[in-house]
Amino acid sequence: MNVSKRARIKDVAERAGVSSMTVSRVLSQDTKVSNSKKELVMEAVKALNYRPNVAARRLASNKSFFIGLLYFDSDTSYVSKFLLRGLKSCRTTGHHLIVDEIDDDIEKSLASVTDLIEVTQVDGLILLPPVCDNVKLLATLKEANITFVRISPDTQLNISPYICMDDYQASFEMTELLISKGHTKIGHIIGNTNQGVSRLRYQGYLDALRSNKINVPPEYIEQGYFTYESGLVAAKKMLALDDKPTAIVAANDEMAAAVLAVANLNRIAVPAELSITGVDDGNVAVTVSPNLTTVRQPIQQMAELAIDIIASGKFSDLSKANNREFRNVLDFKIIERESTAEAPTK
Amino acid sequence: MNVSKRARIKDVAERAGVSSMTVSRVLSQDTKVSNSKKELVMEAVKALNYRPNVAARRLASNKSFFIGLLYFDSDTSYVSKFLLRGLKSCRTTGHHLIVDEIDDDIEKSLASVTDLIEVTQVDGLILLPPVCDNVKLLATLKEANITFVRISPDTQLNISPYICMDDYQASFEMTELLISKGHTKIGHIIGNTNQGVSRLRYQGYLDALRSNKINVPPEYIEQGYFTYESGLVAAKKMLALDDKPTAIVAANDEMAAAVLAVANLNRIAVPAELSITGVDDGNVAVTVSPNLTTVRQPIQQMAELAIDIIASGKFSDLSKANNREFRNVLDFKIIERESTAEAPTK
C-alpha cells in the first residue's frame, strides 16, 4: 500500500518554486497569474497528484461547495437519472449535491429550502421541473440573492440562467418522422401543464402537422400529466375511437409505455397497427416491449452544465449578469427503436 | 431576512459557561462529561440552534465524513431508490454520499475504488449487490482496512456487517399466498445467480411448494438475470407451454413486468388467467398495468442503517468486532395489488 501522505498546497508551492498563494490562485481559476508560473504550478500539481483538501478550502473561503438539487417527484426516472449524473460530475469539481424534495405544501417547502440555504449554506441551487416554475419559490430565492440554475423552465426566462433542450424542435422532428413513414392519423398526449415543455412539445407536434398540411380531429389530442396512469386514461379514450390514430406521440416515455399497455390490452399490434413515440429515453424506454422510439434528453450534459455554472460563480451577482448568457439550449437526439414503423396500408 | 451569523462552538461554550472542548465532547458523544454540564451544553445548543461546521470538523479531526456507495448498474430502480433514501438520511448525520459505479472490468474498478479511498478518504463504503460479493474487491477492502457495510450479500457473511431482508421468507410467503388462492401450477423465474438473493428467493418458492405437497414440472422454472429482457425470454418459454402455469413468481419486479408484457402479447388475461408477483416495489411495480403484487423491500431503513453503522464507527476495527452483530435482517411487507387473483376454475 502506498502510505505516502497526500500532498498539501505547500508541497506543490515548493516544487513549483512559488508561494502557496500562487498555487491557490491557479487552482481557483484566478486570472491574475502569469502563464509561466501557471504552467509551473500545473506541472507540480500533476507530478504530486495534488488534490486540494475540500474541508480546508471550505473553511477558509467560507464557501460551502454544496449545491442543492430541488425536485418534486422522486419516482420519475428523470430525477434519478439527473441525480446520478450530477453526482458524478460533482466529484470532478469537488462540490457536493444535497437533494431535497419539494412537496405540494409550498409553505412547508419554503421553510426547508430556507433551512438548506442558511444551515448548509449551499453555493447554489438546481431546480428541476416543475419546481423551476414555482413563482413563490423563485421570489424567495431572488430575495435571498441565491444563485440558481433552472432545468427546462417555462416562465420568467430572464431571471436566472437555465438549461434546456429544444423541446419544440424535438417534437416537430419526431412528428415529421412519423409523417415520413406515411402516417397521417397521428395523435398526441400532452404532458402536465405545470411544465413548460408540455406546451412546447404540443406545439411542435401541431406545427409539424400543419406544415405538412395534415388535419387531425380534436379527439386525437388528449391531456395527460406525465404519469403512467394519466397515459392509460388518455390512451384508452384515443384507442376506443372508431377511426383510431395509427401513431401516437406521447410527451414522455411513461405515457408512451401506458399507450403500449392499452394497445396490448386492446389487441392492437405495435408497431404494425400503431406506432408510439415518447420523450426522455430513461429506463422505461427499454424495459417495455417493444422498446420505445423516443427522444434522448442530454441529461448528463444538463447536469454537468448546471453544476459548472454554479461552480464557476459566474452568475453569483445576477444584477450584473447579461441575460443573453442565461440561455443554454442543448442538442437532443431521436432514437429509433421498435415501437415505430411504416403506417399500415389500408 | 435573518442576517444573524450562525452560532459557533465558542458561542455555545460561552452561553453554557464551559470551554469549547466540553461542548465538542458533548457533541461527539464523548462519555467523559458530567451530566450537569452536558445538560447545560445541550440547552445552549438548542437555544442558539447550533450546528457544527462540517468543514472545520473535518479539517480538525482528519475524518472525511464521506461515505462511498458502490453499485453496479445505475439503471435499476433499486439503486436510485437506495441512493435517494441514503442521501436523505445522510443529511441528518452531516455525512455525504459519494457514488461510484463498478464495472465489469474489475481491475479498472479497483483503481477507482482505491482512488476513492485515498483521495476522498471516505469513512466507509456501502456495497450494493452484486458488488457486495466481488471477492477481489472484498479482499482489497480488507487489506486496506476500510469499514464497509454490505447490502444483501451472499458470501463471506462473517467478514463485515451486512443488511438484508429475509428473502427466503418473503418468497415463501408470497408463494403460499398464491397457494392460498388456489394456485398449484406456480412457476418461478430465478434472478441473476451473481446475487445471493436469487438463490434464497428460489429456495423459498421451492420450500413453500414442498410444504404444501405441490409438484411442478421443471419447465415451470426458468433462469433470468433480473433484467426485463431476461424476463421476456423466460416468460415466452413458460407461457408457450401446453400446460401453462396459472401463477408466476418472479424474483424481481422488472422480470414480473416482462411476464406481464408477454401475457398481453399472448392474449392471456392478468390476473384472471395468470397471476404474477415480483419483488422490490420500485417504480415499475406501479407503472405497469395491472399494478404488480410484490414484496416491499425496506430500502429506506436499509439505507439509514447502513449509514448509521458507518457513521457510528462501531465496526471501524473489524478485528475486534463481534461477528454476531454483523447481521441485520429487516422486515419486509407483501403488497397485494392487481396482478394476483384466485386461480381460474377449470
Add this chain to the structure above:
DNA sequence: ACAAAATTTGGTAGCGATAACATTAAATGA
C-alpha cells in the same frame, strides 16, 4: 526617462473545529 498606474506575487492571520497535553477537582486507599 521617470513617475504613476496596473499587474503579479508573497506574507500573515484566521476560518471553526478537535487532538494532545496540562490542569484541576473528586474519589480512593492506606
Add this chain to the structure above:
DNA sequence: TCATTTAATGTTATCGCTACCAAATTTTGT
C-alpha cells in the same frame, strides 16, 4: 489525614487553505 489514582475540564497548537493587504514587478503615459 495525606498521598495517589481517576475523572472532568481547560489550554494551546494545528489541520490546509484562502482573504486580505503589502511588496515587487511590469506596463503605461507624457
